[in-house]
Amino acid sequence: MSAETSVFDRAFGAFLFDMDGTVLNSIAAAERIWSAWAVRHGVDVEAFLPTIHGARAIDTITRLDLPGVEAEAQAAFITAAEIDDVEGIVEIPGAAAFLNSLPAQRWAMVTSAPRDLALRRMAAAGITAPAVLITAEDVKAGKPDPAGYRLAAQRLGVEPGDCLIFEDAAVGIQAAEAAGAPLMIITTTHQHPLETAHATIASYDAIRVQVDGQGLLRLFES
Known part of the structure; x- marks a missing residue:
């Protein structure tokens, strides 16, 4: 206290x-999914992971401003993956x-x-x-x-x-x-x-x- x-x-x-x-x-489930996503998109995982906590997926992805990445579609992909993975x-x-x-x-x-x-x-x-x-x-x-x-x-x-x-x-x-x-x-x-x-x-x-x-x-x- x-x-x-x-x-x-x-x-x-x-x-x-x-x-x-x-x-x-x-944390374990979220970081598993976001780490894999970051690797696929060439994002530095270690620097990126601390930014995901507490924010909406669409805001996290939009903030990266990656060329050719449609934030709404990628946020939907992340959400589906997170719904499937609740281990831990x-x-x-x-x-x-x-x-x-x-x-x-x-x-x-x-x-x-x-x-x-x-x-x-x-x-x-x-x-x-x-x-x-x-x-x-x-x-x-x-x-x-x-x-x-x-x-x-x-x-x-x-x-x-x-x-x-x-x-x-x-x-x-x-x-x-x-x-x-x-x-x-x-x-x-x-x-x-x-x-x-x-x-x-x-x-x-x-x-x-x-x-x-x-x-x-x-x-x-x-």
Whole structure:
């Protein structure tokens, strides 16, 4: 846990969660598929792989600006491959139990993955799909744009600033900050320590939630 304790000193209207790296670990599967794709397209794998996390496939491919590469078609290819390969996908420690402890209308997931892939990965990790799921198809601009988090808050009937966002990747953290929401950073999959002023946890076993008399969510350290 980081030094920041402000997220434990207030109530929230809802919790919003990123998916990959935040409630489940899909790094092995994603990097297998993206590595093979990069090799086929002459992209430096070692330099490229750190850029794939947290972003939509179409944004990742478009950013490369490779000649003769149709981003939409290649993103569809990547998605199909990722749906087929869920080997090694697991929950972040304690994530499933923590999500199951939340009232269904008080949380949402906001992922850069397409809907079919998101549902497939959640099923593989034993994560129950939320009532509100914002995916790549639901926004015109992916993270670090805050559109996904704003849409999730709107569908839950709360303001973004009244939500606590759980994130792990740089582009997602930027999206949450742009939405004006407090953050809890999940560090489980980080290979290097993250320097941040936001609260951090490595496992959901470190926190618990209570619903107060107004139906708001209050976070406590376990």
